[in-house]
Amino acid sequence: MAHPRVILGMSGGVDSSVAAALLVEQGYDVHGVTLQVWEQEDESAAVSKRWQERSCCKVGIARHVAKRLGIPYEIIDTRRTFQTGVIEDFLSGYLAGTTPNPCVRCNERVKLRSLIALAEERGADFVATGHYVQIDNDRGRFSLRRAADTRKDQSYFLYRLQQAWLPRLLFPVGGMQKPEVWTRAEALDLPPDEVKESQEICFVTQGDYRTFIETEAPEAKRPGLFVDADGRELGRHDGIAFYTPGQRRGLGVSAGQRLYVQRVEPTTNTVVLGTEESLLRPECTVADLNLFDESLLTGPREADVKVRYATPASPASLTPNSNGTITVRFQTPQRALSPGQSAVFYDSDRVLGGGIIQ
16 A cells, blocks of 8 residues: 655754654655755855755755655755745835735745645645644644644744645644654754754845845835824934834934834835834734635634734734725734734634735
8 A cells, every 4th residue: 555645845954854754654655855945155065054054944954864764855946936926025025115024925935835736746645844833624624723832833924825735734743842843853863053943034144134125125225204103304214125113223313212113104205203102003904815714704703813923812803894804903902013914813723814914
């Protein structure tokens, strides 16, 4: 009897490496794949070092794990898809005064989409990754759920997966606690310094995201005015792409009190500043929806809503609008709601869907 074939996305990190080991133990026919998403900067450097410089993937370690487990392994070139679906989206978002989340877009448009397409092309039964999230199968109805380790849960980044993909997805570490994963990783002889987790944007390694924007999109440097809520001039800024709601550092404005970016106004090329209290918002509109529960469009619904990966979900009421958007009204006002970021809706640990804050 043939073993079910799995296409496994391997980043060279501890989670996908342990996922590979678990799948092999469970009897799957595992085929490891690393998606190449960024240009190699130094052709004379060792492969693992080149990929360490500008990618979330480390090819050398992924290849080592595949060899140790005795599974086939290959690199798939997805640089063009990554450039158009993630980099250009990231740059155009900031140039338009929004704050996009590249990890959300990458999972939707590059990682999972590419792996699903590869599985279909090669007749594989499943696709797997090392993400901390779970798939629940309730009598043939599949849903996306938070990981067992709530501190590592990555469902916020995966809410844009297609419902049709869920039956084919495996997340082997989604039901584990992170310390368990590290224990399992010891048997794979992974170099600790190489597999340490990064919290940075994978393609921004030199300086910060503002340096990246200035380098990749020089037109972003378009000076304009800082103003207060009443339109009074407070100073000059370098370009709206370099400012996000809630930001305090780097404003260069002296006003006798702490000021924060309240919002960005792309039509007038102005950045509105205000006090800490002015950052609180009781509601927001969410568009570009991806819903696992279509009943959200039929009437009001209570849910927990997460507006940033590192911020706990907050209770809110969801009200569908005639134009296909949803109005979110929070029980407790939220700080610095940022257009371009994602709002993800939960019912306990089940992901209902989400969309982009307007």
